[in-house]
Amino acid sequence: EAGVTQSPTHLIKTRGQQATLRCSPISGHTSVYWYQQALGLGLQFLLWYDEGEERNRGNFPPRFSGRQFPNYSSELNVNALELEDSALYLCASSLPGQGNQPQHFGDGTRLSIL
Amino acid sequence: SQQGEEDPQALSIQEGENATMNCSYKTSINNLQWYRQNSGRGLVHLILIRSNEREKHSGRLRVTLDTSKKSSSLLITASRAADTASYFCATDDETSYDKVIFGPGTSLSVIP
Numbered sequence: 154e155a156g157v158t159q160s161p162t163h164l165i166k167t168r169g170q171q172a173t174l175r176c177s178p179i180s181g182h183t184s185v186y187w188y189q190q191a192l193g194l195g196l197q198f199l200l201w202y203d204e205g206e207e208r209n210r211g212n213f214p215p216r217f218s219g220r221q222f223p224n225y226s227s228e229l230n231v232n233a234l235e236l237e238d239s240a241l242y243l244c245a246s247s248l249p250g251q252g253n254q255p256q257h258f259g260d261g262t263r264l265s266i267l
Numbered sequence: 268s269q270q271g272e273e274d275p276q277a278l279s280i281q282e283g284e285n286a287t288m289n290c291s292y293k294t295s296i297n298n299l300q301w302y303r304q305n306s307g308r309g310l311v312h313l314i315l316i317r318s319n320e321r322e323k324h325s326g327r328l329r330v331t332l333d334t335s336k337k338s339s340s341l342l343i344t345a346s347r348a349a350d351t352a353s354y355f356c357a358t359d360d361e362t363s364y365d366k367v368i369f370g371p372g373t374s375l376s377v378i379p
Contacts (some may be wrong), residue, residue, distance in 0.1 A: 157309070188369075195355065195371035196310075209366055243309055253298060253359075256367070258309030 155179065157259035159244050165265045166234050174229040174262045178246030184208075185227040186247075186256060187219060191240040199242075202227055203249060231264075239266045271299075271356045271370035279376040286343040288373040290356030291336075299332060300357045301341050304372070310355065313341075346377045 158177045166172050178185050187199040198211040202221035216232040225246075231238055241263050245256035271292045280286050290299070298317050302310040314330045316323050316339065323330050329342040343350055353372040 186367075196369040198366065198368065201366075241307075245310070255300060255312035255315055256302075256310070256357075257312065258302075260307075260309045 157244060157246050157257050159242075159259035159262050161262060162260070163263045163265070165267060167267050168234055168236060170234050172231045172234060172238075172264055174231075174242050174244075174264070176227045176229070176244030176246075176259060178225050178227070178244075179257055181248070182246035182257070183225055183249055184247045184254075185221055185225065186245045187227070187229050188243045188245070189213075189240045190243055190261070191237075196243065200229070234266050236266050238264060240264060271358045271368060273354065273356055273370045273373040275373060276371070277374045277376070279378065280346055282346060282348055282377055282379050284346055286346050286350070286375055286377070288341045288354050288375070290339045290341070290358075290370055292339075292356075292358045293337065295334070295337075296358045298359055299330075299339050300367070301328075301330060301339075302355045302357060302369075304353045304355065306352070313354075343375075346375075348377050348379045351375060351377045 160175045184203040186201050188196040190196050200219050201209040205221050219229040221227045241261045243261045245258045247254040247256045271290050274289045300315045301313040304310045316330050316332045327344045332339045353374050355369050355372045357367050357369045
Protein backbone atom coordinates (compact mmCIF):
# COMPACT_ATOMS: atom_id res chain seq x y z
CA GLU A 154 0.00 0.00 0.00
CA ALA A 155 1.45 3.36 -1.02
CA GLY A 156 1.82 5.83 1.81
CA VAL A 157 1.08 9.53 1.84
CA THR A 158 3.16 11.28 -0.79
CA GLN A 159 4.07 14.95 -0.82
CA SER A 160 5.67 17.06 -3.51
CA PRO A 161 7.97 18.75 -3.94
CA THR A 162 10.41 17.55 -1.29
CA HIS A 163 12.09 20.93 -1.12
CA LEU A 164 10.92 24.32 -2.29
CA ILE A 165 12.89 27.56 -2.27
CA LYS A 166 11.06 30.84 -2.70
CA THR A 167 11.64 34.50 -2.04
CA ARG A 168 9.56 36.86 0.03
CA GLY A 169 6.30 37.87 -1.59
CA GLN A 170 6.12 34.86 -3.89
CA GLN A 171 3.49 32.16 -3.80
CA ALA A 172 4.02 28.48 -3.03
CA THR A 173 1.93 25.42 -3.87
CA LEU A 174 2.44 22.17 -2.01
CA ARG A 175 0.78 18.92 -2.99
CA CYS A 176 -0.34 15.83 -1.12
CA SER A 177 -1.71 12.46 -2.19
CA PRO A 178 -3.40 10.51 0.61
CA ILE A 179 -3.43 6.79 1.18
CA SER A 180 -5.99 5.05 -1.01
CA GLY A 181 -9.34 4.95 0.78
CA HIS A 182 -8.56 7.88 3.07
CA THR A 183 -10.92 10.80 2.63
CA SER A 184 -9.50 13.15 5.26
CA VAL A 185 -6.37 15.22 4.63
CA TYR A 186 -4.64 17.43 7.18
CA TRP A 187 -1.92 20.03 6.81
CA TYR A 188 0.54 20.99 9.55
CA GLN A 189 3.37 23.47 9.79
CA GLN A 190 6.46 22.47 11.74
CA ALA A 191 8.95 25.27 12.18
CA LEU A 192 12.50 24.29 13.12
CA GLY A 193 12.65 22.85 16.62
CA LEU A 194 8.93 23.37 17.23
CA GLY A 195 5.93 21.11 17.41
CA LEU A 196 3.24 20.68 14.81
CA GLN A 197 0.86 23.56 14.25
CA PHE A 198 -2.47 22.54 12.75
CA LEU A 199 -3.21 24.38 9.51
CA LEU A 200 -6.17 22.82 7.70
CA TRP A 201 -8.40 19.77 7.62
CA TYR A 202 -10.25 18.63 4.49
CA ASP A 203 -12.75 15.84 4.22
CA GLU A 204 -14.85 14.85 1.22
CA GLY A 205 -13.73 17.97 -0.62
CA GLU A 206 -14.78 20.38 2.11
CA GLU A 207 -12.70 22.43 4.53
CA ARG A 208 -13.74 21.09 7.96
CA ASN A 209 -11.49 23.08 10.25
CA ARG A 210 -8.77 25.62 10.16
CA GLY A 211 -5.95 26.51 12.54
CA ASN A 212 -4.89 29.95 13.67
CA PHE A 213 -3.19 31.01 10.45
CA PRO A 214 -3.80 34.07 8.25
CA PRO A 215 -5.98 33.79 5.11
CA ARG A 216 -2.94 33.74 2.86
CA PHE A 217 -2.71 30.07 3.85
CA SER A 218 -5.38 28.26 1.86
CA GLY A 219 -5.96 24.97 0.18
CA ARG A 220 -8.35 22.63 -1.46
CA GLN A 221 -9.15 18.98 -1.82
CA PHE A 222 -9.82 17.43 -5.18
CA PRO A 223 -12.40 14.74 -6.07
CA ASN A 224 -9.67 12.08 -5.88
CA TYR A 225 -8.99 13.31 -2.28
CA SER A 226 -5.56 14.70 -3.09
CA SER A 227 -4.93 18.15 -1.73
CA GLU A 228 -3.04 21.36 -2.33
CA LEU A 229 -1.79 23.89 0.17
CA ASN A 230 -1.24 27.39 -1.17
CA VAL A 231 0.70 30.04 0.65
CA ASN A 232 0.53 33.54 -0.80
CA ALA A 233 2.71 36.57 -0.11
CA LEU A 234 5.41 34.43 1.47
CA GLU A 235 7.16 35.75 4.54
CA LEU A 236 10.46 34.69 6.08
CA GLU A 237 8.69 33.07 9.03
CA ASP A 238 6.85 30.73 6.65
CA SER A 239 10.07 28.74 6.36
CA ALA A 240 9.19 25.36 7.81
CA LEU A 241 8.50 21.72 7.15
CA TYR A 242 4.93 21.33 5.92
CA LEU A 243 3.46 17.96 6.71
CA CYS A 244 0.41 16.38 5.18
CA ALA A 245 -1.45 13.50 6.81
CA SER A 246 -4.43 11.42 5.81
CA SER A 247 -6.87 9.25 7.70
CA LEU A 248 -10.16 7.49 7.46
CA PRO A 249 -13.08 9.73 8.46
CA GLY A 250 -13.34 10.63 12.15
CA GLN A 251 -10.32 12.80 12.92
CA GLY A 252 -9.95 12.29 16.61
CA ASN A 253 -10.75 8.62 16.35
CA GLN A 254 -8.39 7.62 13.62
CA PRO A 255 -4.62 7.43 13.37
CA GLN A 256 -3.14 9.92 10.97
CA HIS A 257 -0.65 8.74 8.38
CA PHE A 258 1.99 11.29 7.49
CA GLY A 259 4.04 12.04 4.44
CA ASP A 260 7.66 13.11 4.79
CA GLY A 261 6.82 16.72 4.17
CA THR A 262 7.82 19.59 1.96
CA ARG A 263 10.60 21.76 3.31
CA LEU A 264 9.82 25.32 2.33
CA SER A 265 12.65 27.81 2.55
CA ILE A 266 12.03 31.52 2.11
CA LEU A 267 15.03 33.62 1.14
CA SER B 268 -4.03 26.94 23.30
CA GLN B 269 -1.83 23.93 24.10
CA GLN B 270 -3.84 20.81 24.82
CA GLY B 271 -1.12 18.22 25.34
CA GLU B 272 2.35 18.82 26.66
CA GLU B 273 5.13 16.26 26.86
CA ASP B 274 7.65 15.96 29.64
CA PRO B 275 10.61 15.93 29.62
CA GLN B 276 11.48 18.08 26.63
CA ALA B 277 14.62 16.01 26.07
CA LEU B 278 15.81 12.66 27.35
CA SER B 279 19.12 10.89 26.86
CA ILE B 280 19.61 7.27 27.86
CA GLN B 281 21.93 4.33 27.22
CA GLU B 282 20.91 1.55 24.88
CA GLY B 283 19.07 -1.16 26.79
CA GLU B 284 17.58 1.21 29.35
CA ASN B 285 13.90 2.06 29.54
CA ALA B 286 12.60 5.45 28.46
CA THR B 287 9.51 7.06 29.92
CA MET B 288 7.80 10.12 28.50
CA ASN B 289 4.76 11.83 29.93
CA CYS B 290 1.96 13.82 28.41
CA SER B 291 -0.40 16.09 30.31
CA TYR B 292 -3.50 17.65 28.83
CA LYS B 293 -6.05 20.18 29.93
CA THR B 294 -9.56 19.20 28.82
CA SER B 295 -11.39 15.91 28.80
CA ILE B 296 -10.63 13.75 25.81
CA ASN B 297 -12.04 10.90 23.77
CA ASN B 298 -8.70 9.55 22.58
CA LEU B 299 -4.98 10.09 23.01
CA GLN B 300 -2.39 9.09 20.46
CA TRP B 301 1.39 8.80 20.48
CA TYR B 302 3.52 9.42 17.41
CA ARG B 303 7.25 9.18 16.62
CA GLN B 304 9.17 11.44 14.28
CA ASN B 305 12.62 10.63 13.03
CA SER B 306 14.73 13.61 12.05
CA GLY B 307 13.49 15.24 8.86
CA ARG B 308 10.72 12.71 8.33
CA GLY B 309 6.99 12.58 8.83
CA LEU B 310 5.32 11.29 11.96
CA VAL B 311 4.59 7.62 12.49
CA HIS B 312 1.57 6.57 14.50
CA LEU B 313 2.46 4.37 17.48
CA ILE B 314 -0.61 3.81 19.67
CA LEU B 315 -4.13 5.16 20.12
CA ILE B 316 -5.67 4.78 23.57
CA ARG B 317 -9.31 5.58 24.23
CA SER B 318 -10.56 7.40 27.30
CA ASN B 319 -12.11 4.22 28.73
CA GLU B 320 -8.82 2.33 28.48
CA ARG B 321 -6.07 2.44 31.08
CA GLU B 322 -3.20 0.66 29.38
CA LYS B 323 -2.17 -0.57 25.93
CA HIS B 324 0.84 -2.46 24.70
CA SER B 325 2.50 -2.70 21.32
CA GLY B 326 5.76 -4.60 21.18
CA ARG B 327 8.24 -2.75 23.40
CA LEU B 328 5.82 0.14 23.89
CA ARG B 329 3.47 0.55 26.83
CA VAL B 330 1.05 3.44 27.09
CA THR B 331 -0.96 4.28 30.17
CA LEU B 332 -3.78 6.77 30.53
CA ASP B 333 -5.01 8.35 33.75
CA THR B 334 -8.04 10.47 32.93
CA SER B 335 -8.41 11.63 36.54
CA LYS B 336 -4.95 13.21 36.35
CA LYS B 337 -5.32 14.11 32.68
CA SER B 338 -2.03 12.45 31.88
CA SER B 339 -0.53 9.66 29.82
CA SER B 340 2.84 8.00 29.74
CA LEU B 341 4.76 6.21 27.01
CA LEU B 342 7.28 3.61 28.13
CA ILE B 343 9.82 2.20 25.70
CA THR B 344 11.51 -0.86 27.16
CA ALA B 345 15.00 -2.11 26.24
CA SER B 346 15.67 0.94 24.11
CA ARG B 347 17.71 0.77 20.93
CA ALA B 348 19.68 3.41 19.04
CA ALA B 349 16.96 3.25 16.37
CA ASP B 350 14.47 4.58 18.94
CA THR B 351 16.24 7.95 18.78
CA ALA B 352 13.48 10.31 17.64
CA SER B 353 10.99 12.89 18.84
CA TYR B 354 7.83 11.58 20.42
CA PHE B 355 4.55 13.47 20.37
CA CYS B 356 1.26 12.96 22.11
CA ALA B 357 -1.89 14.09 20.34
CA THR B 358 -5.27 14.64 21.92
CA ASP B 359 -8.71 15.45 20.69
CA ASP B 360 -11.39 17.30 22.61
CA GLU B 361 -14.23 15.50 24.37
CA THR B 362 -16.75 17.93 22.93
CA SER B 363 -15.89 17.19 19.33
CA TYR B 364 -13.66 15.21 17.07
CA ASP B 365 -12.91 18.37 15.15
CA LYS B 366 -9.32 18.86 16.13
CA VAL B 367 -6.34 16.76 17.08
CA ILE B 368 -3.75 18.84 18.88
CA PHE B 369 -0.12 17.77 19.04
CA GLY B 370 2.12 18.55 21.97
CA PRO B 371 5.60 20.04 21.51
CA GLY B 372 7.26 16.63 21.82
CA THR B 373 10.00 14.86 23.73
CA SER B 374 13.35 14.44 22.01
CA LEU B 375 14.79 11.03 22.89
CA SER B 376 18.43 10.16 22.30
CA VAL B 377 19.50 6.56 22.80
CA ILE B 378 23.26 6.26 23.07
CA PRO B 379 24.77 3.01 21.73
